[in-house]
Amino acid sequence: MTMNNHGRPTSPDHVPSDRNLDTVSGSRGLLQAEGLIFEVGTPDTTGVDLPKPKNRTGRLGGVARKKGTGLPGLSEPQAVRHYMRLSQKNYAIDLGLFPLGSCTMKHNPRLNEKLARLPGFADIHPLQPQATVQGALELIDELAAWLKTLTGMPAVAMSPKAGAHGEFCGMMAIRQALIARGEGETRKRVLVPASAHGTNPATAVQCGFVVDEIKANEIGRVNMEQLREKLQTSDDIAGIMLTNPNTCGLFESDIREIADLIHEAGGYFYCDGANFNAIVGRVRPGDLGVDAMHINLHKTFSTPHGGGGPGSGPTVLSEALAPYAPVPFVVKDEDGVFRLVEDMEGDASESFGRMVAFHGQMGMFVRALTYILSHGADGLKQASEDAVLNANYIQSRLKSVMTPAFDGYCMHEALFSDAFTAEGIETIDIAKSLIDEGYHPMTMYFPLVVHGAMLIEPTESESKAELDRFCDSLESIARRAAQGDETLKGAPYLAPMRRLDETKAARKPVLKWVEPNADSVAAE
């Protein structure tokens, strides 16, 4: 018998190899099975025990509900356990590597959290007199200054509340600029590459533009020939929306020329800043000819996301678009007092308007500035470099068993196609098998320009040991996929739930819990 250093046996002597994993409770060891709250509670249960009121007369004049609501009641321990058990089924960046490409699931430093909880930031109200929140306004101004410096842009709108909201802000500024030029009705066409985030065309359409798609070339970048062709008739061009590095994890090497061509055609250059984390400290988008770009504080600047916190999408603007920035924004007066410009007059007379009720995501501003100041300019640059290094390590370790979508080095994420898999084994089978290995799957089937795409973004947070552990798992799955191992099609085997029927879920969604014997109750 194997003993550990406490003299305890580390493994039982007799483990039958064909041990059935089913249990009576449905739990798997300490991974506890948990039903829906409707199944756990009953309408008769209550968590409070109060005496029935005496001599109470109804005051609803006969319109009081005669039957119960049917909502489940739970005792306090039942309710606590229900949500604790559900919470233990979460996968989180605090539990392990989160390889979702394009999402930048990086570590959320604890220092950010500590500072965000300071009462001077956490306990203030947006309608408080400005004289009592000067520190908070100064923080917004300080963060804005950093974002302008890091991007090389003259202005930033701080209020957008997420990436797509920032896109909306940038495209509204472009729309307003076109209206000011008297070309609001004629310039309607926005060019969007095929590999773009789905939010790009959606934003353009939302702002009243028409989307014109540009194909990718054979090395995953904008097809310049097609771009030039599309710009030949250019009097209707409003602009281009381009992500850089793009969603194939590649730097758009023709970006300066793209910017020049768009500007010559009379349009504006919107850059989707979702992947800014790959180039912070190395490249300033302002030097590339960008007119507007949102910054995902919840990606690049380490604030929580993916259910962990609201996003925040400050949007930097060029000289040409700055006058149209949304209100409100913070300015510092000559006497050193910070002031919120809320009305569309004076500095803001040309603003396209207001996007949100208040200043923006204050809690995220505190976290992002904490991240920036604790790293410093050199640290931010190193974080970008490490993110790119980690992605290239993964690409390099896996390229002999998987198929990189494009030749050469990648930026912050490694993209593979499904070309290496045997007939019948698909990307989804590999993704589901990663769950059995204890990892959240990578981004799959995106970008659309790569067949069976698998997009892996490790971020700079991961150590080499952690990257190796992940690569060992994925490498083994990839080998099985190449050999046509049919068992992959049944994965996951070890998760709380087995593979779901996504087709049926999409075709016949069940959107409401129905009591199993509802029919018989109704008949009574």
Next chain:
Amino acid sequence: MTRYTQPTTFYTKEHEWVTVHNDLATVGITHYAENQLGDIVFVELPDVGAEFSTGDDMAVVESVKAASDVYAPIAGKVVEVNPVLADKPETVNESPREKGWFCVLEIKDGAEIAKLMDEEAYKAFCEGL
């Protein structure tokens, strides 16, 4: 210009099929396309009466993997759409060439048909992919 008095089928590089018969063209997506998309869960069809130029986004087909645009293979006006697809999008997987048709276009310019591929050319095109 050839006039097709018998139904004749052509194909596009975007994997749409077009069956031309007199002034009308029935449009759908090919077996190759539905197979690549996987299980189709939703089809968004154009309105009857809508007019499209060649290459316009005409319909959207959504599978468990992705949502894809279906382009107008030739210019025309929609005169009929397949009523079955709203409730049974799986028809496109089960019968892409027959029951899973998308819509019928009134052909605007018959000369455009010459630019489409015939069955043999399309087969060769798919093999090259």
